[in-house]
Amino acid sequence: MTATPAAATAPPLLGVYARVGPLFTSGQGAELVAEDGARYLDFVAGIGVNALGYNHPVIRGAIERALATGLIHVSNLYRSEPGERLADELVGRSFADQAFFCNSGAEANEAAFKFARKWAQKPGIVAFSGGFHGRLFASLAATDRPEYRRPFEPLVPGIDIVPLGDRAATERAVTAERTGAVIIEPVQGEGGVHPVDAEWLAWLRQLCDGCRAALIFDEVQCGLGRTGTFFAYEQSGVVPDMVTLAKPLAGGLPMGAVLLKDAIGSALAPGDHATTFGGGPLVASVALEVVRAIGAPEFLASVRRAGEWLGGRLASLRSRRVRSVRGRGLMWGIELAEPAAPFVALARERGLLVATAGPKVLRLLPPLVVTQDELERGVAILEGALA
Numbered sequence: 312m313t314a315t316p317a318a319a320t321a322p323p324l325l326g327v328y329a330r331v332g333p334l335f336t337s338g339q340g341a342e343l344v345a346e347d348g349a350r351y352l353d354f355v356a357g358i359g360v361n362a363l364g365y366n367h368p369v370i371r372g373a374i375e376r377a378l379a380t381g382l383i384h385v386s387n388l389y390r391s392e393p394g395e396r397l398a399d400e401l402v403g404r405s406f407a408d409q410a411f412f413c414n415s416g417a418e419a420n421e422a423a424f425k426f427a428r429k430w431a432q433k434p435g436i437v438a439f440s441g442g443f444h445g446r447l448f449a450s451l452a453a454t455d456r457p458e459y460r461r462p463f464e465p466l467v468p469g470i471d472i473v474p475l476g477d478r479a480a481t482e483r484a485v486t487a488e489r490t491g492a493v494i495i496e497p498v499q500g501e502g503g504v505h506p507v508d509a510e511w512l513a514w515l516r517q518l519c520d521g522c523r524a525a526l527i528f529d530e531v532q533c534g535l536g537r538t539g540t541f542f543a544y545e546q547s548g549v550v551p552d553m554v555t556l557a558k559p560l561a562g563g564l565p566m567g568a569v570l571l572k573d574a575i576g577s578a579l580a581p582g583d584h585a586t587t588f589g590g591g592p593l594v595a596s597v598a599l600e601v602v603r604a605i606g607a608p609e610f611l612a613s614v615r616r617a618g619e620w621l622g623g624r625l626a627s628l629r630s631r632r633v634r635s636v637r638g639r640g641l642m643w644g645i646e647l648a649e650p651a652a653p654f655v656a657l658a659r660e661r662g663l664l665v666a667t668a669g670p671k672v673l674r675l676l677p678p679l680v681v682t683q684d685e686l687e688r689g690v691a692i693l694e695g696a697l698a
């Protein structure tokens with residue numbers, strides 16, 4: 312029997328993704344290679360997952376060494392070394408005292424909500440306009456995308472979304488009696504790439520302290536080196552009570568994490584939360600190497616250098632379609648005067664993958680290992696597409 316050409320029939324996949332473009336068969340560095348051999352510069356990087364690009368020796372090596380132990384999974388009923396070492400590594404790099412591992416960004420936020428409710432003994436959770444925290448029932452309730460929410464209501468009760476930057480509305484929503492947690496992305500990703508003011512984060516910190524509410528920073532997209540520091544919050548000087556991570560954590564294997572203070576962790580007991588796969592030895596081994604690679608000072612310095620160049624170049628894009636550019640490190644949004652989707656398609660036809668972030672924003676999340684030459688080529692393609 313001969314193999315069926317990949318595109319000949321529609322695959323029996325649930326239609327929740329509007330998949331477009333070529334069938335990708337391999338990747339190297341910042342490039343994806345399609346079935347027909349065409350190469351694409353990938354400035355989406357799995358929506359921020361492939362921070363070390365494709366086929367990185369650190370990730371390959373970690374997977375090979377982990378497989379050699381024979382342990383892909385060991386139940387959380389027992390101890391295994393990689394998860395313990397990863398927890399040490401992440402805690403050592405952060406404000407936190409403890410780590411909880413799960414399998415995705417939404418799961419990390421759902422876990423953080425549960426931890427906050429158990430610790431604070433108050434159910435209220437406050438999130439902000441433009442925020443995105445996932446598509447499970449509680450994370451969706453904290454996500455400001457009516458079109459994603461409406462078909463699935465009722466969502467989890469007790470979660471309010473207030474206008475970002477509106478102090479009066481936030482003070483009305485965050486109360487000592489009701490609020491257990493406040494969640495915010497230090498740089499909003501899906502909502503259009505909006506870096507949140509450090510003063511606003513500092514003000515939220517004070518408000519949470521005054522109300523005994525946990526301040527959760529969702530760094531699923533903006534964390535782990537993406538903005539040029541290991542955690543995005545480092546640039547604000549504001550320290551949360553919990554931070555959630557996922558996307559690049561395990562080099563493309565599914566993994567999420569919540570890092571938290573002892574004060575909150577000590578409210579949790581065996582059985583309060585769990586997930587079968589969370590922090591298994593294979594994913595944790597890979598994550599340990601990814602965290603060490605990204606956390607190396609010279610690596611982060613290279614992200615900042617690349618980001619400074621990219622931000623400067625985007626700010627001088629020769630296109631009347633561009634309204635503004637925003638970003639930090641290697642996370643950039645280009646606000647257009649018109650819908651962004653046609654330019655995603657046009658760039659792809661010219662060999663560059665970019666994403667949208669809302670209707671009029673083009674989003675660039677190149678791999679953190681992107682070279683200067685690749686950045687220059689990518690921006691040139693984008694500039695041509697926006698001409």
Ligand SMILES: Cc1ncc(COP(=O)(O)O)c(C=O)c1O
Nearest residue numbers: 415416417443444445500531532
């Ligand atoms: C800031 C943020 N939080 C949470 C999520 C949800 O992560 P996941 O898709 O892994 O559930 C995302 C995904 O894009 C995100 O950008």
